[in-house]
Amino acid sequence: MHLRDIRSKFLHxxxxxxxxxxxxxxxxxxxxASVLLTTAGMQQFKPYFLGERDVEADLKSRKxxxxxxxxxxxxxxxxxxxxxxxxxxxxxxxxVGDYFKKEVIDLAWEFCTKVVYLHSDRLWATYYHAETTxxxxxxxxxxxTESVKYWQAHLPKERIAGFGHDENFWGPPGKTGPCGPSTxxxxxxxxxxxxxxxKCLPNCDCGRFVEIWNLVLMQYQKTETGEYQxxxxxxxxxxxxxxxxxxVLQDKQSVFQTEAFTHIIxxxxxxxxFDSTGEVLEDERRLRIAxxxxxxxxxxxxxxVRFSNKxxxxxxxxxxxxxxxxxxxxxxxxxxVIDAIIHEYGEAYPELKEKRAAILEDFQKEYGNYEKVxxxxxxxxxxxxxxxxxxxxxxxQQGVSKIHITGKAAVQLFTTYGSTFDQLKxxxxxxxxxxxxxxxxxxxxxxxxxxxxxxxxxxxxxATLTDDERAVMTRMHTATxxxxxxxxxxxxxxxxxxxxxxxxxxxxxxxxxxxxxxxxEILKVETIVNGKIAEDLPVTMQEMPLKEAQASGALxxxxxxxxxxxxxxxxxxxxxxFCGGPHVQHTGELGSFxxxxxxxxxxxxxxxxxxxxx
Numbered sequence: 001m002h003l004r005d006i007r008s009k010f011l012h013x014x015x016x017x018x019x020x021x022x023x024x025x026x027x028x029x030x031x032x033a034s035v036l037l038t039t040a041g042m043q044q045f046k047p048y049f050l051g052e053r054d055v056e057a058d059l060k061s062r063k064x065x066x067x068x069x070x071x072x073x074x075x076x077x078x079x080x081x082x083x084x085x086x087x088x089x090x091x092x093x094x095x096v097g098d099y100f101k102k103e104v105i106d107l108a109w110e111f112c113t114k115v116v117y118l119h120s121d122r123l124w125a126t127y128y129h130a131e132t133t134x135x136x137x138x139x140x141x142x143x144x145t146e147s148v149k150y151w152q153a154h155l156p157k158e159r160i161a162g163f164g165h166d167e168n169f170w171g172p173p174g175k176t177g178p179c180g181p182s183t184x185x186x187x188x189x190x191x192x193x194x195x196x197x198x199k200c201l202p203n204c205d206c207g208r209f210v211e212i213w214n215l216v217l218m219q220y221q222k223t224e225t226g227e228y229q230x231x232x233x234x235x236x237x238x239x240x241x242x243x244x245x246x247x248v249l250q251d252k253q254s255v256f257q258t259e260a261f262t263h264i265i266x267x268x269x270x271x272x273x274f275d276s277t278g279e280v281l282e283d284e285r286r287l288r289i290a291x292x293x294x295x296x297x298x299x300x301x302x303x304x305v306r307f308s309n310k311x312x313x314x315x316x317x318x319x320x321x322x323x324x325x326x327x328x329x330x331x332x333x334x335x336x337v338i339d340a341i342i343h344e345y346g347e348a349y350p351e352l353k354e355k356r357a358a359i360l361e362d363f364q365k366e367y368g369n370y371e372k373v374x375x376x377x378x379x380x381x382x383x384x385x386x387x388x389x390x391x392x393x394x395x396x397q398q399g400v401s402k403i404h405i406t407g408k409a410a411v412q413l414f415t416t417y418g419s420t421f422d423q424l425k426x427x428x429x430x431x432x433x434x435x436x437x438x439x440x441x442x443x444x445x446x447x448x449x450x451x452x453x454x455x456x457x458x459x460x461x462x463a464t465l466t467d468d469e470r471a472v473m474t475r476m477h478t479a480t481x482x483x484x485x486x487x488x489x490x491x492x493x494x495x496x497x498x499x500x501x502x503x504x505x506x507x508x509x510x511x512x513x514x515x516x517x518x519x520x521e522i523l524k525v526e527t528i529v530n531g532k533i534a535e536d537l538p539v540t541m542q543e544m545p546l547k548e549a550q551a552s553g554a555l556x557x558x559x560x561x562x563x564x565x566x567x568x569x570x571x572x573x574x575x576x577x578f579c580g581g582p583h584v585q586h587t588g589e590l591g592s593f594x595x596x597x598x599x600x601x602x603x604x605x606x607x608x609x610x611x612x613x614x
Contacts, residue, residue, distance in 0.1 A: 007348065025603065041239050042216075091241075140228065143576065163202075222348045256287075265291045321370050350545075389409035481575045496511065510607050516606075595609075
């Protein structure tokens with residue numbers, strides 16, 4: 001069964017069961033600073049699970065389904081084995097305070113056995129068993145005996161196994177958020193136990209089983225203090241990896257043998273720049289890494305991530321350069337691999353076709369920059385490191401050095417020069433991989449903190465901005481306030497800001513609304529904003545206690561935690577918002593306002609891009 005058929009059958013099955021199909025959101029989470037990338041299908045529905053927004057008002061249903069683009073780097077060093085990927089598609093069905101354990105188990109069983117016709121005698125189920133939580137603090141959450149009862153309607157008890165926190169408790173994707181015990185479906189690929197005999201169960205390392213579907217029974221909220229509190233409603237969040245399901249349905253030994261990768265791998269393998277090592281297994285691993293990472297980089301770039309050394313741009317650079325390490329040489333072109341990825345994914349994700357030229361241009365430019373790093377002399381790199389980070393150094397042969405450095409130093413060389421860890425090893429550096437991952441975790445935490453700290457100032461204090469750029473961004477910042485109020489005037493008071501971003505070329509404003517705006521509505525919003533610009537309204541700031549500001553009716557970005565006291569900016573009598581500034585003094589300084597685009601970015605969230613001009 002082809003990928004497109006699996007997607008179609010999954011969505012069709014759940015829509016016939018009363019679910020509303022929701023488009024995949026961006027790989028860049030909207031209004032969620034707890035994670036850098038979208039790692040699960042539930043992320044765009046997080047406000048509904050937490051009760052922060054009304055799902056029926058926004059999406060017209062408490063039952064939802066989607067095929068979500070996902071990106072995870074937690075297992076990046078495992079990519080190349082049979083199942084691990086950085087970019088993948090997650091099939092999911094969700095219930096926001098509607099059905100719960102029995103219904104989700106029955107639905108999963110019906111889809112697996114009646115729609116895609118998996119062999120029922122090869123299916124196993126797992127559930128959360130608190131007493132088997134090894135080496136973990138007791139969560140105070142009881143074993144999930146209910147799921148066992150419901151599975152017994154479909155499976156013999158010997159094919160239902162209990163596991164602890166590591167295997168059968170999901171989430172949250174960040175440090176806090178909705179989470180809960182999970183019950184999973186595993187597929188027995190061989191039907192033969194390993195040397196463990198009767199102890200060969202799902203999660204065994206022998207490769208007999210593959211997890212295909214995780215059914216999360218989301219009923220808790222993990223707080224900042226680490227406590228698990230009951231959510232106001234019980235929810236369902238499921239996730240089934242499309243590539244893993246395809247592997248099982250097509251009876252393949254790895255996800256890389258499905259059409260998700262075969263054409264991409266063949267394209268790379270046939271490229272004359274692929275330098276075979278002569279070792280079949282090593283070459284196969286390199287091909288798998290390259291195919292996964294180039295695909296991942298394409299999807300990130302199509303979602304408007306740009307190469308950089310921070311936040312999402314840092315992840316894009318890491319996977320792209322790691323892909324390049326596998327086979328490329330000077331003078332390369334990326335057109336064949338880009339077209340191979342578009343061939344398989346262009347229909348389901350048309351943004352790849354639309355942005356082909358931009359992706360190609362950026363890939364070529366980034367590789368040119370990386371070539372300079374690849375050609376750097378190891379001696380020059382060593383001179384950039386503090387002496388205490390060079391643990392040992394020895395000459396191996398003919399002037400070639402082997403230098404053992406700290407994980408901190410390896411990350412420093414990566415963040416400063418963009419040299420991947422594979423490339424550093426090729427140059428003669430050695431370091432502890434676990435120490436590197438710990439340093440990368442610190443780097444990611446710093447990036448997230450930086451993203452959260454952007455509220456109000458929109459990066460206007462950056463030393464890289466010119467005075468002219470800073471002035472343009474200040475005008476755009478004031479324009480977002482006018483836009484926010486104009487949207488509420490035209491669409492209604494249910495509209496609220498859900499995030500924003502500003503650069504010298506455009507402003508981006510995310511807001512809550514369930515439907516596409518009509519051309520007439522966009523024109524009305526534009527006309528209102530330009531009218532307020534023409535009135536040359538004064539922009540004033542008042543600092544006041546948080547409770548007083550809330551009582552004044554000032555609009556706030558509900559996900560933001562505000563200081564006390566807080567600054568409130570008013571635009572005449574038209575707009576009043578919590579904000580950190582800065583702003584223009586009069587709206588006439590904006591000149592004019594023009595909406596460039598309007599689109600959906602996730603469930604119930606729309607995005608407007610606009611600009612101002614003299």
